[in-house]
Amino acid sequence: MCTLEKRGNLFILTLTGEDRHRFNPDLISSLLKLLSQVKAQATCGSALITQAQGKFFSYGFDLDWAQAAGSEQGAVKRLQHMADLFKPVIATLLSLPMPTIAAITGHAVAAGFTLALSHDYLIMRKDRGILWMPEVDIALTFPDYINALFKEMIGDASVRRDLLLRGLKMKGDEAEKRGVVKAAYDGEAEVREASVCLAENLGKRKWHGEVYAEIRKGLYPQLSAILGLSHKVYAIARL
Amino acid sequence: MCTLEKRGNLFILTFTGEDQHRFNPNLIGSLLSLLSQVKAEATRGSALITQAQGKFFSNGFDLDWAQAAGSEQGAAERLHHMVALFKPVTAALLSLPMPTVAAITGHAAAAGFVLALSHDYLIMRKDRGVLYMSEVDIALTIPDYFNALFREKIGDASVRRDLLLRGLKMKGDEAEKRGVVEAAYGGESEVREASVRLAENLGKRKWNGEVYAEIRKGLYPQLSAILGLTHKAYTIARL
Numbered sequence: 001m002c003t004l005e006k007r008g009n010l011f012i013l014t015l016t017g018e019d020r021h022r023f024n025p026d027l028i029s030s031l032l033k034l035l036s037q038v039k040a041q042a043t044c045g046s047a048l049i050t051q052a053q054g055k056f057f058s059y060g061f062d063l064d065w066a067q068a069a070g071s072e073q074g075a076v077k078r079l080q081h082m083a084d085l086f087k088p089v090i091a092t093l094l095s096l097p098m099p100t101i102a103a104i105t106g107h108a109v110a111a112g113f114t115l116a117l118s119h120d121y122l123i124m125r126k127d128r129g130i131l132w133m134p135e136v137d138i139a140l141t142f143p144d145y146i147n148a149l150f151k152e153m154i155g156d157a158s159v160r161r162d163l164l165l166r167g168l169k170m171k172g173d174e175a176e177k178r179g180v181v182k183a184a185y186d187g188e189a190e191v192r193e194a195s196v197c198l199a200e201n202l203g204k205r206k207w208h209g210e211v212y213a214e215i216r217k218g219l220y221p222q223l224s225a226i227l228g229l230s231h232k233v234y235a236i237a238r239l
Numbered sequence: 240m241c242t243l244e245k246r247g248n249l250f251i252l253t254f255t256g257e258d259q260h261r262f263n264p265n266l267i268g269s270l271l272s273l274l275s276q277v278k279a280e281a282t283r284g285s286a287l288i289t290q291a292q293g294k295f296f297s298n299g300f301d302l303d304w305a306q307a308a309g310s311e312q313g314a315a316e317r318l319h320h321m322v323a324l325f326k327p328v329t330a331a332l333l334s335l336p337m338p339t340v341a342a343i344t345g346h347a348a349a350a351g352f353v354l355a356l357s358h359d360y361l362i363m364r365k366d367r368g369v370l371y372m373s374e375v376d377i378a379l380t381i382p383d384y385f386n387a388l389f390r391e392k393i394g395d396a397s398v399r400r401d402l403l404l405r406g407l408k409m410k411g412d413e414a415e416k417r418g419v420v421e422a423a424y425g426g427e428s429e430v431r432e433a434s435v436r437l438a439e440n441l442g443k444r445k446w447n448g449e450v451y452a453e454i455r456k457g458l459y460p461q462l463s464a465i466l467g468l469t470h471k472a473y474t475i476a477r478l
Contacts, residue, residue, distance in 0.1 A: 136454055139447040141471075147457040157394040157458075158418050165338075165359060165454055167444070 001027060004034040009045045009203045010196065011038045011098075015052035023111050024062035028085045035092040044206045046098040047199040050119060051192065052106060057129070060110025061086075083143045086111055090145060091227040093118040094217060097209025099202040103195035104181070105188045110134055114146055117153050120216070121202075122181040123195045125188065126172035131180060136167045148223040154180060240266060243273045248284045248442045249435065250277045250337075254291035262350050263301035267324045274331040281336045283445045286438035289358060290342040290431065297351025299373070300325075322382045325350055329384060330466040332357040333456060336448025338441035342434035343420070344427045349373050353385055356392050359455070360441075361420035362434045364427065365411040370419060375406040387462040393419060 005012045013034055015021040023031075038048055052058060066078040093100060093115075102108075102119035109132045116122055116131075124131070135142060142164065154160050159178050162168040172184035182198075185191050214232055217224040224231070244251045252273055254260040262270075277287055291297065305317040332339060332354075341347075341358035348371040355361055355370075363370070374381055381389075381403060393399050398417050401407040411423030421437075424430050453471055456463040463470070 136446055136451060137444065139450045141450055141453045142457050144457075147460065151458075151460070155394045156418065157392050158421070160394075160458055161359065164458055165451070166441075 002030050002034060004037060006041070008200075009043075009047060010199050011041070011046065011048045013038070013048065013050045015050075015058060018054035020056045020059035021052055021054075021112070022059050022062040022064075023082060023086060023115075024065045025082065025085055027062075028082065028089060031089050032092065035089065035096065038098075039092070039096060042097045042209050044208065045203045046209065047203040048096060048098055048100045048119075049103055049195050049199050050100070050115070051103040051195070054106060055128075056106040056112070057102075057104045057108040058112025058115060059107060060112045060114075060134075079140070082111075086114075087143070087145055087227065090114065090118045090149065091229060094220065094224060094227060095213050095229055097213045099199065099207070099212070101195050101199050101202075103191055104129060104131075105191050107132070114149060117149055121198060122175075123191050123198065124172040124175055124181045124184045125186070125191050126176075126184040127186050128188075130169040130171055131163070131175055132167070132169045133163050134167055136165060145223065145226045148220075148226045152220040152223050241269050241273060243276060245280075247439075248282075248286060249438050250280075250285065250287045252277070252287065252289045254297060257293035259295045259298035260291055260293075260351070261298055261301040261303075262321060262325060262354075263304045264321065264324055266301075267321065267328060270328050271331060274328065274335065277337075278331070278335060281448050283447065284442045285337040285448065286442040287335060287337055287339045287358075288342055288434050288438050289339070289354070290434070291345060293345060294367075295345040295351070296341075296343045296347040296368070297354060298346060299349030299351045318379070321350075325353075326382075326384055326466065329353065329357050329388065330468060333459065333463060333466060334452050334468050336452045338438065338446070338451070340434050340438050340441075342430050343368060343370075344430050346371065353388060356388055360437055361414075362430050362437065363411040363414055363420045363423045364430050365415075365423040365425045367427075369408040369410055370402070370414055371406070371408045372402050373406060375404060384462065384465045387459075387465045391459040391462050 003014050003016055061082045066075045069075050069078050100119040101121045102116035104116055104122060104124040106129045108116045113131050113133060150160050150164060156179060175181040176184040185194055217229055217231060240255060242253050242255055300321045305314040308314045308317050339358040340360045341355040343355050343361060343363040345368045347355045352370050352372060389399050389403060414420040415423040424433055456468055456470060
């Protein structure tokens with residue numbers, strides 16, 4: 001499922017096991033619970049790394065669980081349910097009082113890609129793994145918060161069109177070149193090391209977490225509004 | 240004027256003749272009628288290519304027709320009239336239930352550039368033709384839906400400023416480099432072939448047209464709102 005460990009100032013959230021780490025209601029609520037724990041234990045200098053074991057970062061919502069409803073209408077309802085349950089996960093990441101990094105060592109697909117994109121920095125493998133939004137291929141439209149996330153996180157309209165309207169499977173080098181990820185490295189260990197290195201460097205800035213979160217929300221105002229995140233003005237200036 | 244032909248899965252909309260293909264109420268009415276036909280005959284695997292004969296893709300609204308009103312006020316009214324008439328053309332393209340490609344083998348200026356930009360993919364010549372928003376040079380302001388189109392289709396603020404505020408005449412290689420068009424080729428037949436190839440490849444994905452149109456509208460929410468396009472949630476998932 002997923003685990004949380006603390007390593008110095010770093011919080012490491014891991015999707016464990018060799019499976020596809022598909023989000024069903026149980027996994028989503030575990031994620032939410034662990035992120036709340038991270039928020040509660042945050043201090044100046046904290047940083048979060050979200051990572052996964054195996055070939056997949058996450059393959060998105062659990063379509064098997066959806067189809068187990070037994071009818072097309074039931075499956076659709078279960079899908080919408082998971083989309084609703086997942087929204088608070090994105091909201092929590094958007095308002096987390098510390099820098100966040102997604103260490104993408106495997107495929108990040110649909111809600112899995114969305115989870116990664118909800119982090120401040122994305123680090124990916126060059127040699128394996130893709131970013132992919134298959135919704136156009138399986139005839140699913142996007143919830144409003146996903147559209148807003150892509151719009152505000154990815155400035156290049158052609159990239160957004162390629163990812164959402166064309167269902168492009170984007171490898172690490174293209175993702176780095178086109179600005180979807182911060183950096184791409186050859187190999188799993190390199191990605192994990194680079195993520196830890198980045199997290200530690202960001203943590204050394206000893207940012208005020210609440211202010212950091214407010215600045216982040218201000219960067220993504222439409223997404224924040226859709227997620228129901230309120231805006232606070234802080235003037236705890238270290239002048 | 241303009242014609243529509245069907246070639247396998249491809250709808251080909253052509254501005255015929257060697258003139259500037261300027262939009263007057265008649266041509267706009269024909270365009271709208273043909274786009275309705277395309278929409279009515281759409282099936283899975285359909286794609287649209289819009290192209291033109293001669294040196295011009297389109298040089299925009301018919302300013303001669305506007306001036307034939309006989310007075311400055313009359314000309315202004317006729318221009319406003321064409322701006323209003325053209326809005327449904329943009330709306331029809333934004334909600335067309337299939338991928339769309341603009342094959343730009345000649346100059347695309349003002350409303351002509353807007354028409355091209357209303358397509359999902361733009362293919363252009365490198366060796367001839369410019370993209371040009373002439374409005375700043377002829378002291379015309381930009382209609383709201385033109386602004387929204389540029390804002391949501393072209394992510395780079397400097398490119399938008401160069402096109403709208405500086406009246407830059409952008410050639411194919413610069414347009415490709417700066418992300419305004421998908422690709423630029425050296426020659427008319429190369430552009431036409433590349434457009435057909437792209438349209439066929441997109442058609443092979445056999446996307447659900449209604450879902451495709453919804454995803455497209457979700458990519459351009461402000462433009463969709465200004466064009467009065469409503470938003471539907473589809474979950475016709477091919478799980």
